[in-house]
Amino acid sequence: MSQTTLPIRRALISVSDKAGLLDLARALVAQGAEILSTGGSAKALRDAGVPVTEVSDYTGFPEILDGRVKTLVPKIHGGILGRRDLPTHVEQMKEHGIGPIDLVAVNLYPFEKTVASGADAETCIENIDIGGPALIRAAAKNHAHVVVLTDPAQYEGLIDALGDGGTTLDMRRFYAGAAYARTAAYDAAIAAWFAAQAQDAFPERFALAGQRAEILRYGENPHQQAAFYRDGSTRPGVATAVQVQGKALSYNNINDTDAAFEAVAEFDAPAVVIVKHANPCGVAVADTLTSAWDQALRCDPVSAFGGIVALNRPLDAVTAEKISTIFTEVIVAPDAADDAKALLARKKNLRLLLTGGLPDPTAAGTVVRSVAGGFLAQTRDNGRIAPEALKVVTKRVPTEQEMQDLIFAFRVAKHVKSNAIVYAKDCATVGIGAGQMSRVDSARIAASKSGEAAKAAGQSTPLTQGSVAASDAFFPFADGLETIVAAGATAVIQPGGSIRDDEVIAAADAAGIAMVFTGMRHFRH
Ligand SMILES: NC(=O)c1ncn([C@@H]2O[C@H](COP(=O)(O)O)[C@@H](O)[C@H]2O)c1NC=O
Numbered sequence: 001m002s003q004t005t006l007p008i009r010r011a012l013i014s015v016s017d018k019a020g021l022l023d024l025a026r027a028l029v030a031q032g033a034e035i036l037s038t039g040g041s042a043k044a045l046r047d048a049g050v051p052v053t054e055v056s057d058y059t060g061f062p063e064i065l066d067g068r069v070k071t072l073v074p075k076i077h078g079g080i081l082g083r084r085d086l087p088t089h090v091e092q093m094k095e096h097g098i099g100p101i102d103l104v105a106v107n108l109y110p111f112e113k114t115v116a117s118g119a120d121a122e123t124c125i126e127n128i129d130i131g132g133p134a135l136i137r138a139a140a141k142n143h144a145h146v147v148v149l150t151d152p153a154q155y156e157g158l159i160d161a162l163g164d165g166g167t168t169l170d171m172r173r174f175y176a177g178a179a180y181a182r183t184a185a186y187d188a189a190i191a192a193w194f195a196a197q198a199q200d201a202f203p204e205r206f207a208l209a210g211q212r213a214e215i216l217r218y219g220e221n222p223h224q225q226a227a228f229y230r231d232g233s234t235r236p237g238v239a240t241a242v243q244v245q246g247k248a249l250s251y252n253n254i255n256d257t258d259a260a261f262e263a264v265a266e267f268d269a270p271a272v273v274i275v276k277h278a279n280p281c282g283v284a285v286a287d288t289l290t291s292a293w294d295q296a297l298r299c300d301p302v303s304a305f306g307g308i309v310a311l312n313r314p315l316d317a318v319t320a321e322k323i324s325t326i327f328t329e330v331i332v333a334p335d336a337a338d339d340a341k342a343l344l345a346r347k348k349n350l351r352l353l354l355t356g357g358l359p360d361p362t363a364a365g366t367v368v369r370s371v372a373g374g375f376l377a378q379t380r381d382n383g384r385i386a387p388e389a390l391k392v393v394t395k396r397v398p399t400e401q402e403m404q405d406l407i408f409a410f411r412v413a414k415h416v417k418s419n420a421i422v423y424a425k426d427c428a429t430v431g432i433g434a435g436q437m438s439r440v441d442s443a444r445i446a447a448s449k450s451g452e453a454a455k456a457a458g459q460s461t462p463l464t465q466g467s468v469a470a471s472d473a474f475f476p477f478a479d480g481l482e483t484i485v486a487a488g489a490t491a492v493i494q495p496g497g498s499i500r501d502d503e504v505i506a507a508a509d510a511a512g513i514a515m516v517f518t519g520m521r522h523f524r525h
Contacts (some may be wrong), residue, residue: 006102006145006167008031008147008167009032009100010034010036010099010103011033011035011036011101012035012080012104013036013038013041013105014037014105014132014135015152016107016109016110016132017152020039020156021044021160022045022050024149024158024278027159027162028103028162029050030162033103034053035051035052036053036055037054037055038055038071039063039427040055040456042055045453049274055070055076058075058076059075059076065386068130069372071135074096075097075098076135079099080135080142081141081142082100082142083142083144083145085144086512093411102146103148103149103158104136104146104147104149106136106148106149107150107152108132108136108150109127111128111129111186111189111190111193115193117118121197128190129186133186135180136148136179136182140177140180143172144172148175148176148179149175155211185209185211188210191205201356201379204236208253209231210231212226213230213239214249216228216248217248217250222455228249228254235356236261236358237261237359238257238258238336238355241356242354243351244336246330247351253329256275256329257330259279259280260274260280260310261273261359262272262315262359262415263283264312264358264386265359265361266411266415267312267411269406270285270287270292270313271283271311272289272293272296273296273310273415274296274297274300274303275308275309276311277418279303279434280432281299281300281303281307282296282298282429283299283412284299285408285428286428289319290316292321292428293323294322296428296429297326297515299428299429299430299432300429300432300449301326302452305331306328307328309323309328309330309332310331310332311331313333314334314337315333315338315352316339316340317337318341319340320340323341324347328350329350330351331350331353332352332355333353333354334358336354343349361382363382365382366378367379375381381524383408383414383520385410385519389519390493392516393505394509396512396513398468398491398514401426402468402490402514405426405427406491406492407493409423409469410493412470412487413472413522414472415524417434417524419435419436419437419438419471420432421439421442421471422469423446423450423463423487424467424471425466425468426509430463430464431450431464431487432446433445433447439473440483443484446487447483450462450464451463451464462487464487464488465488465490466489466490467490468490468491468492469484471493471495472495472521473523474521475494475500477504478503478506482507485514489513490513491513491514492516493516494516494518495519495520495521
């Protein structure tokens with residue numbers, strides 16, 4: 001059944017982002033609407049020859065206090081909020097000379113962008129819009145009679161509706177919902193800024209807000225629905241990256257790409273991380289990206305199939321050629337050379353994401369995950385072990401090379417789901433055990449996978465022979481350490497802190513291996 005449409009006789013336009021302004025205004029004027037507008041918006045319209053009345057002329061009250069008060073007057077808010085179906089409202093509006101306003105088009109002072117640009121506090125505060133949200137909320141409340149537009153992307157739909165005789169209730173209701181979501185997100189950003197100023201990581205009320213970037217084909221599984229939201233953070237990564245080519249990203253692609261890129265950013269030298277199901281299955285740093293790729297792939301070439309590859313240097317053509325020889329879902333890098341891009345363009349489905357930079361692994365931040373009935377918030381794991389804080393607890397001291405590998409392996413373990421055991425040699429992983437309920441199982445699985453990888457490479461000795469190993473948390477018993485020794489590792493790094501540390505240290509000494517305590521744990525669930 002077709003719905004009654006409402007024409008627009010008077011419209012109020014007050015926009016910071018002037019995109020699409022002229023098209024909207026011209027369409028309104030063409031169907032006979034009077035346009036009221038604030039200073040800058042009115043000027044833009046006048047300059048383009050669109051007939052407009054300044055709000056200050058309409059209300060008889062000037063814009064004052066450097067624009068802090070422009071539209072906050074009864075003649076404007078009464079015109080928006082008055083119910084046309086209530087005789088008392090109609091009467092009162094007439095009595096006070098208030099004309100109805102049927103459309104409000106407002107977009108807000110760019111508070112979020114101002115904060116992201118690193119502006120000083122005074123500038124941020126001046127960019128808190130007061131009149132705009134008041135107009136938006138008033139129009140959205142009275143959506144039975146008024147249509148509210150809060151984003152230039154909505155103008156086209158409105159212009160189409162004007163062609164069909166006006167707005168329908170469904171349309172006005174939809175835009176009203178979008179309007180409250182916009183002001184809620186705006187206030188969430190302001191509240192977050194105030195909390196950050198006060199260094200209050202966990203304020204009494206915590207508002208999450210995001211802008212939908214995309215509706216995804218499905219969620220983690222095909223029977224789940226999903227969407228991707230951006231929270232406005234400028235941290236280089238999957239949310240800010242430009243997709244140069246390939247199919248649309250899936251829910252799992254986005255999650256895995258995030259894990260891979262955050263991991264690869266841990267390293268200063270050229271590095272490659274290959275991720276499957278949010279866990280690294282090969283990580284290496286080397287003198288060149290190409291050799292880092294070779295070594296990362298060698299760790300677990302079977303799991304690397306269909307993986308996500310993250311690089312911490314611009315992708316070059318040689319590395320791109322090598323990566324493209326195996327089926328890869330996503331490549332994410334800060335940048336890519338033109339010849340590398342041209343080469344990958346042959347693989348139509350392969351997604352290439354360029355981030356323009358690397359996230360700072362030591363930067364502070366808050367991460368959130370949902371649980372039934374709430375969500376957990378914690379500061380990001382930006383922990384880094386300081387070499388001078390490392391404590392050698394065994395008789396044998398690690399060699400320089402072992403120490404370098406230990407620090408590398410522990411940094412990888414930070415990005416592996418617990419219980420995590422990572423074997424490494426020459427700054428490349430040679431076995432990764434992830435997500436097991438028992439630490440011994442993680443140690444065993446990683447070692448047996450490395451045996452398979454060695455066989456596949458035509459080697460008779462497992463890759464773990466002569467390696468070092470990292471554990472994301474302490475060994476509750478000596479059995480985990482004994483498994484690592486049996487796999488052929490010569491040095492171990494772990495947080496320490498178990499009540500049975502003495503037993504574990506004794507087992508390491510008995511095996512003649514070196515062991516280092518970090519004092520820092522890297523659980524990841
Ligand atoms: N103070 C007010 O009464 C007021 N009314 C509307 N604004 C904002 O002024 C901006 C448009 O200003 P201009 O048209 O002068 O460029 C819009 O972002 C709008 O949200 C106001 N500014 C801030 O609060």
